[in-house]
Amino acid sequence: MSNTRTDTATLLTLTFVVSFCSFAYEFVYSELLTVMYGGTVTQYVITVGLYFFSLGIGAALSDDLDGATLGGNFFRTEVLLAAAAPAGFLLIVGLNSVRIPQAVPAEVIWTVARLPVVVVGFLSGFELPLLTRMFDELGDDGSATPSWLRTAGARIHDFVVAAVGTLWTVERTEGRRSGLSVILAMDYVGGLAGAVVYARVLYPGLGLIPTIFVLALLNGVAALVFVAHFGEWSWWPFSDAAPSASPASSASAAHGGNATDSARADRSLSAARVSKTLLVVCLLLTATYAGVVAKHDVADERLSQLYLEQQIENEYPPGAMRATVTSQETTAYQHVIRYNRTWTGTGPNPHFDGRTEQCLRLGAAVQLCESWADSYHRGLVDVPMSLVEPGPETKVLVVGGGDWIAIDHLREYGVTVDHVDLDGEFMRDAKTDPFFRRWHDDAHEYDRLNTTVADGYRYLQETNETYDLVLLDVPGATDDDLLTLYSTEFYRSVRTHLSEDGVAVTWGYSPDAYPEHHKAFVNTVGAAGFTQELSYWVREDLDDDGETERVEQFYVLAPGDRPRLTGDGATRYVRAREEHYGSPEWHAVPHYRGVRENSIFHPNYDILVDT
Structure with a gap:
């Protein structure tokens, strides 16, 4: 009985592990393709569809695998998965790390x-059919299961059948359950565990790169446990099996030995004839992955840097700009990357003064660089402050801006500020980080500042405050997760929280460089009730050649007429550059025919940009 019990427990445990890995692989590849190619919903839908299609093909072809060597085929499948899954992951990263x-x-x-999605899905499709056929061959009639477990299981089964019987016609099944139902049940349990552990532990705690090696390690361990328990070189502590191919086993059976052991060793689930070469490969892969997982921080950093350094600043001609990642971390909401960019092109550097400067990247978008950090915030704050009165009676809402730099600029005008940002971890680190302190000067201590860690859209849904100025210091529209901040619903909430003469300000992409985004954006803010817009560029002498260059474009949005930037309330910054800021005029928000606005429930993916 002990053999049947441990055989059953081993197969069910392996089913749980391989199902855990199978579901988690699906999420890893979906997230990886999203990171590489953008479009969260699109990538997830396509990846999940391809994965399940490949699972089906693998399951359909599993009947053609030799039924006399089920164990050997299962072992080969796990070894191939352990090799193919990380290799496919690295292939996708490699495709995005070289210039094609x-x-x-x-x-x-x-x-x-x-x-890689197709290959991993195809191989995973073999697993459940092989496990089901091996489980059926065990011939477990349930007597090997402990009595207390059988009793508890029977009671749960009775309760579930009674509940199901309220909607369906049922017939209570007695005795041994089919291998398919048992294996599928464990598959679903393992799949749920894989989904929860991936979402709550692996991805946020380790990141994508270490996670793929954790899953491959589990496949390798599953293969070794299987061959250890069912193979002739078994060192499994609970196994009593005699070697299937040895004469001793036959002699033992002939002289009254354990006939069950002998029969078990001859069954098709035996892994006794597994190739020694493949076993060595499995051992090497498992040991390698164990080392990678043990040093996951180093592996994650080096592979991430390899990819990022090829992707960052890749809009320049080959050999013109080199990026070197200096640090990176992942908060609950974004990937924070510090890097140095160095001009390596011929001739003087036309982009910034000197040859090297430090930059910050959040996710797929550059947040700020040393050469334009100040001018960007001058454009975000000091220019639109010309449209409102300074002083504590003026209320300003800042959505985003977790680096506190915009708050420092607002402090100069003595206004009352409500600051809302989702990433509390990033905000906390930015308070003391020297890279940010050089610009924000401890603005988080401003006595007229009220900071809330929350989603900007939800905050606007819940607050009753109205504001004279709303500053949208939010990331670029590079990911599905940011669609809400570029939706009609969000901009409508901004408009409804403006005071009678209030305005909203946001930076924007150039309509020449991103025409599809611009059309969708303009139609979105128009549908939200903004009727007037004023567009201006911030200019700065970035390369210290005596001439100013365009740095960033901004849009001031209003639901009605507003004064010019160079009116009586113009700030000192605007007055000093009156020749530049005197020309922008208010005009009606245009509407582009055939272009749908972006809505939370009906997104227009043209509003996303590929930077």
Whole structure:
């Protein structure tokens, strides 16, 4: 009985582990393709569809695997998964870490990047059919299960059947359950565990790169446990099996030995004839992955830097700009990357003074660089402050701006500020980080500042405050997660919380560089009730050549007529640059035919940009 009991327990445990990995692989590849190619919903839908399609193909072809060597085929499947899953992950990263010739069609790259999903799904499709057939061959009639567990299981089963019977016609099944139902039940339990552990532990705690190696390690361990328990070299502590191919086993059975052991050793789930070479490969892979997981911080940093340094600043010609990642961390909401960019092109540096400067990147978008950090915030704060009165009676809402720099600029005008940002961890670190303190000068201590850690859209839904000025210091529209901050519903909430003469200000992408985004954005703010806009560029002498260059474009939005920037209330910053800020005029928000606005419940993905 002990053999049957441990055999059953081993197969069910392996089912749990491989199902855990299978579901988690699906999420890892979906997230990876989203990071690399953008479009959260699109990538998840396509990846999940491809994965389940491949699972089905693998399951359909599993009947063609030799039924006499089920154990050997299961072992091979796990070893191949342990090898293919990380290799496919690195292939996708590699495709995005090198410059691919423009002659290569985008469709080819798209297809190659999704081949790992198909391969891993196909191999995973073999697992459950093989486990089901092996479970059926055990011949466990339930007597091997402890009596207390059988009793508890029977009571739970009775309760569930009674509940199901309220909606369906049922017939209570007695005796041994089919291998399919048992294996599928454990598969669903393992899948749920994989989803929860991935979302709550692996991804936020380790990140994508270490997670893929954790899952591959589990596949390798599953293969070794299987071959240890069912193979002739078994060192499994609870196994009593005799070697299946040895004469001693036959002699033992002939002289009254354990016939159950002998029969078990000859069953098709035996892994006795597994290739020694494949076993060595499995041991090497498992040991390698164990080392990577043990040093996951180092592996994550080095692989991430390899990818990021090829992607960051890649809009310049080859050899013109080099990026070197200096640090990176992941908060609950964003990936924070510090890097130095160095001009390596020929001739003087036309982009900033000197050869190297430090920059900050949040997710897929550059947040600030040393050469334009001050001018950006001058454009965000000091220019639109010309439209409102300074002093504590003026109320300003800042959405985003977790680096506190905008707050420092607002402090100069003595206004009352409500500050809302979602990433409390980033805000806390920015308070003491020397990179930010050089610009915000401890603005978080401003006595007229009220900071709330919350989602900006939800804050606007819940507050009754009205504001004379709303500053949207939010990340660029590079990811589905940010669609809400570029939706009609969000901008409508901003408009309804403006005072009678209030305005909203946001930075924006150039309509020349991103025409589709611009059309969707303009139609979105128009649908939200903003009827007037004023656009201006902030200019700065970035390369210290005596001439100013365009740094960032901003939009002032209003539901009615507003004064010019160079009116009586113009700030000192605007008055000093009157020749530049005197020309922007208010005009009606345009509407583009055939372009749908972006809504939370009906998103227009044209509003997302690929930077």
